[in-house]
Amino acid sequence: MCIFCKIINGEIPSQTILEDENFLAFNDINPSKKVHILVIPKEHYDSFDVIPPKIMASMTEFIQKLVSKVGIKNSGYRLITNIGVDGGQEVKHLHFHVLGGEKVGKMVS
Amino acid sequence: MCIFCKIINGEIPSQTILEDENFLAFNDINPSKKVHILVIPKEHYDSFDVIPPKIMASMTEFIQKLVSKVGIKNSGYRLITNIGVDGGQEVKHLHFHVLGGEKVGKMVS
Numbered sequence: 712m713c714i715f716c717k718i719i720n721g722e723i724p725s726q727t728i729l730e731d732e733n734f735l736a737f738n739d740i741n742p743s744k745k746v747h748i749l750v751i752p753k754e755h756y757d758s759f760d761v762i763p764p765k766i767m768a769s770m771t772e773f774i775q776k777l778v779s780k781v782g783i784k785n786s787g788y789r790l791i792t793n794i795g796v797d798g799g800q801e802v803k804h805l806h807f808h809v810l811g812g813e814k815v816g817k818m819v820s
Numbered sequence: 821m822c823i824f825c826k827i828i829n830g831e832i833p834s835q836t837i838l839e840d841e842n843f844l845a846f847n848d849i850n851p852s853k854k855v856h857i858l859v860i861p862k863e864h865y866d867s868f869d870v871i872p873p874k875i876m877a878s879m880t881e882f883i884q885k886l887v888s889k890v891g892i893k894n895s896g897y898r899l900i901t902n903i904g905v906d907g908g909q910e911v912k913h914l915h916f917h918v919l920g921g922e923k924v925g926k927m928v929s
Contacts, residue, residue: 759899760884767880768873775869778903787904790868794887795896797920811906 715751715804729780733766734773736809745812746783750774756805758794774807783811824860824913838889842875843882845918854921855892859883865914867903883916892920 717723718737725737728748739747752770756762762770778784788811793800826832827846834846837857848856861879865871871879887893897920902909 759880760887760893762880764877764880768877771868771871771873771876778869783906784869785904787902787906787909789907790901790903792899793896793924794899795894797892797896797923798898799924799926800896814906815902815908817908 713755713802713804715802715806716755719751719753729773729777731773733769736773736777739808744810744815746781746788746810748777748781748809750777750807750809752805757803758798758800758805759792760794762805770807774809777809778811781811783809787811789815822864822911822913824911824915825864828860828862838882838886840882842878845882845886848917853919853924855890855897855919857886857890857918859886859916859918860913866912867907867909867914868901869903871914879916883918886918887920890921892918896920898924 714723718725719735727735727737729736733753734750735753736748736750739749750770750773752766778788788809791808792806823832827834828844836844836846838845842862843859844862845857845859848858859882861875887897897918900917901915
């Protein structure tokens with residue numbers, strides 16, 4: 712079982728920011744900005760590349776709600792997801808990084 | 821009219837990679853990786869923050885098709901969208917950066 716599935720199951724602790732039936736948002740353990748939250752679907756999908764579009768629709772709503780809740784909706788944020796080897800994907804369970812709470816750097820690759 | 825709406829209208833030239841009724845993918849004029857494509861909805865939305873979830877569903881399908889077409893589906897890629905001031909958003913028309921064709925750097929903020 713992947714590490715994010717273990718977080719969902721409660722086998723590995725995490726600091727939950729927002730949760731509903733289908734998604735979980737929790738703090739990245741190595742934050743690179745003041746706000747650095749990971750958003751994952753509870754159902755396992757390897758990456759964005761295989762996510763069914765309708766799940767991505769619900770995830771969009773969830774993220775929009777999340778940024779309101781943590782107070783970065785108006786100040787702005789960056790959303791990143793990495794796919795596969797060239798994308799530098801570390802955990803093979805789709806996750807979006809939500810970065811904010813301060814200015815993010817130049818868009819880097 | 822914003823610069824991306826002008827690209828959609830054909831007032832400003834761009835190098836189209838993939839296009840359908842609702843979305844356009846074109847090369848970034850300042851690529852930061854071998855593959856650096858911008859994906860935009862033809863309808864104007866200021867950012868991810870205001871995109872209707874069902875449009876994001878279609879956009880997901882479009883991006884999944886795009887990465888197959890340009891041959892980076894298996895090698896991997898990074899997907900980024902910037903929202904507002906802290907996110908470093910430059911053009912206020914929702915766009916996703918698709919970066920690949922070589923290894924992207926460490927996830928930076």
